[in-house]
Amino acid sequence: MDTALLIEKSILVLLLFLVSLGAAAYMTYFERKLAAWIQDRVGPDRAGPFGILQPIADGVKMFLKEDFIPAKADKWLFIIGPGIAMFTALITSAVIPWGPKLHLFGRDITLQVADINIGILYVFGVISIGVYGIMIGGWASNNKYSLYGAIRASSQMISYELAMGVSAITIVLLSGSLSLNDIVTQQSGVWNIVYQPVAFLIFFICALAELNRAPFDLPECESELVGGYHTEYSSMKLGLYLFAEYTSMFVSSAIMSILFFGGYNFPGMSHFSGNTLAILGIAAFAIKIFLFIFVIMWIRWTIPRFRFDQLMHLGWKSLLPLSLINLLVTGLVIAFKNGWF
Amino acid sequence: MESLTNRKKVVSDKPMTLWEKAYLPAIISGMITTMRHMFRKRKTIKYPEETREFAPIYRGQHVLKRDEQGRENCTACGLCAVACPAEAITMTAAERERGEEKLYREEKYAATYEINMLRCIFCGLCEEACPKEAIFLTDRLVPTFFERDNFIYGKDKLVETLDERIDITKRQHTGKRTQL
Numbered sequence: 001m002d003t004a005l006l007i008e009k010s011i012l013v014l015l016l017f018l019v020s021l022g023a024a025a026y027m028t029y030f031e032r033k034l035a036a037w038i039q040d041r042v043g044p045d046r047a048g049p050f051g052i053l054q055p056i057a058d059g060v061k062m063f064l065k066e067d068f069i070p071a072k073a074d075k076w077l078f079i080i081g082p083g084i085a086m087f088t089a090l091i092t093s094a095v096i097p098w099g100p101k102l103h104l105f106g107r108d109i110t111l112q113v114a115d116i117n118i119g120i121l122y123v124f125g126v127i128s129i130g131v132y133g134i135m136i137g138g139w140a141s142n143n144k145y146s147l148y149g150a151i152r153a154s155s156q157m158i159s160y161e162l163a164m165g166v167s168a169i170t171i172v173l174l175s176g177s178l179s180l181n182d183i184v185t186q187q188s189g190v191w192n193i194v195y196q197p198v199a200f201l202i203f204f205i206c207a208l209a210e211l212n213r214a215p216f217d218l219p220e221c222e223s224e225l226v227g228g229y230h231t232e233y234s235s236m237k238l239g240l241y242l243f244a245e246y247t248s249m250f251v252s253s254a255i256m257s258i259l260f261f262g263g264y265n266f267p268g269m270s271h272f273s274g275n276t277l278a279i280l281g282i283a284a285f286a287i288k289i290f291l292f293i294f295v296i297m298w299i300r301w302t303i304p305r306f307r308f309d310q311l312m313h314l315g316w317k318s319l320l321p322l323s324l325i326n327l328l329v330t331g332l333v334i335a336f337k338n339g340w341f
Numbered sequence: 342m343e344s345l346t347n348r349k350k351v352v353s354d355k356p357m358t359l360w361e362k363a364y365l366p367a368i369i370s371g372m373i374t375t376m377r378h379m380f381r382k383r384k385t386i387k388y389p390e391e392t393r394e395f396a397p398i399y400r401g402q403h404v405l406k407r408d409e410q411g412r413e414n415c416t417a418c419g420l421c422a423v424a425c426p427a428e429a430i431t432m433t434a435a436e437r438e439r440g441e442e443k444l445y446r447e448e449k450y451a452a453t454y455e456i457n458m459l460r461c462i463f464c465g466l467c468e469e470a471c472p473k474e475a476i477f478l479t480d481r482l483v484p485t486f487f488e489r490d491n492f493i494y495g496k497d498k499l500v501e502t503l504d505e506r507i508d509i510t511k512r513q514h515t516g517k518r519t520q521l
Contacts, residue, residue, distance in 0.1 A: 037378070037379040040378055040384045
């Protein structure tokens with residue numbers, strides 16, 4: 001391995017880390033603003049012009065709060081819980097192709113930390129680990145509300161991962177590759193959403209459930225479970241949980257734009273080349289991610305929470321059969337096109 | 342029964358159609374509603390910079406009025422204290438001495454006049470009871486203090502100063518005083 005590659009990847013990792021955290025921080029600001037606008041309010045506007053320093057103020061506040069560990073809590077697990085949540089939220093972004101190749105200092109720089117050939121499997125694996133952060137945190141708190149939140153989170157994750165996985169398989173069928181880079185490059189002409197609107201819908205709904213976002217925010221529903229799995233958490237441990245949630249929202253918006261909306265591809269791409277193309281591609285990708293984040297937040301401030309049995313009903317009886325039928329139809333069409341009949 | 346208003350609605354519990362069960366159309370219509378709200382005018386009043394306008398008959402801190410020549414209107418008749426449901430008003434009366442005609446309007450005046458702002462419920466009955474147009478509630482707010490003593494307002498705080506008259510033209514109980 002040459003040193004330049006190592007430096008290049010290290011810089012990319014550092015950049016990704018900063019961008020994910022920065023994006024997560026400003027998503028909290030944007031979410032509060034959006035919530036305010038939807039409710040005919042102004043939102044945070046005191047810290048800096050238009051309140052743009054609000055995330056920094058929030059961060060400082062989080063750090064200065066008392067870091068409290070309940071006496072009956074399992075200390076080791078209590079500390080490791082938010083760590084796992086944050087860790088998994090951050091490492092998902094390693095396989096995401098952020099843009100076309102950049103040409104700098106006489107080198108072709110791929111804007112992807114690791115182009116592993118099982119990108120989708122990696123993403124799903126990491127997301128599945130993510131629930132451990134919530135589960136361990138809820139269990140270690142030694143509090144019934146936290147435990148309820150943790151149990152809900154795990155059952156919800158298991159239920160929705162199935163339908164999510166099946167709808168991702170349809171994309172894999174379509175592109176014939178598990179690598180996210182291949183999936184993106186194949187969408188340079190027509191985006192996958194054209195072929196797979198149903199799969200997208202299912203994937204999107206399941207992603208909301210996996211993110212514990214409204215209307216599926218049962219693990220932390222304030223009105224029933226005090227704070228859900230993070231009831232006992234305070235200070236930056238709570239901050240890490242909340243941060244992890246926003247970071248995974250950012251990452252899953254990126255995944256959704258890769259799988260269904262062509263990643264960094266944009267119409268009229270063939271007119272550009274080189275670094276211009278790379279920068280425009282990154283911009284296009286960023287816009288797509290932003291739009292997804294916007295829609296996810298918009299949904300949160302529109303729709304009330306599901307009841308738990310409704311959640312299970314939707315997951316097992318509607319989305320899973322629907323995604324299986326979609327998979328079957330896609331498979332049949334592909335088989336027919338390839339002349340297997 | 343024949344409905345008197347047109348607001349009666351027949352409630353039905355018929356099962357949902359497939360379209361309604363799909364749930365998505367309802368979600369989308371809801372999202373359109375929230376989207377419309379995003380572009381509405383904001384209802385927020387940014388407090389320290391902007392303040393909400395008081396209603397013309399807002400009942401805040403009391404004022405003991407002086408007349409046009411700067412003489413105190415209050416004659417310490419005690420009707421306000423009697424009318425006060427919270428028993429917040431106390432006063433002691435005194436007779437006007439020779440040479441004090443410029444200070445007090447009639448030959449009896451209030452030597453002390455105290456309103457306990459912690460007892461006061463700002464109902465405005467004192468204003469209604471006053472036959473001399475001496476006491477009025479204004480649109481000024483009673484500030485907060487750390488000590489209870491500070492809430493007992495004496496004449497030093499209640500009587501308006503000569504150079505800084507309090508406008509009470511919006512009050513409802515003005516103009517009932519007979520001119521002397």
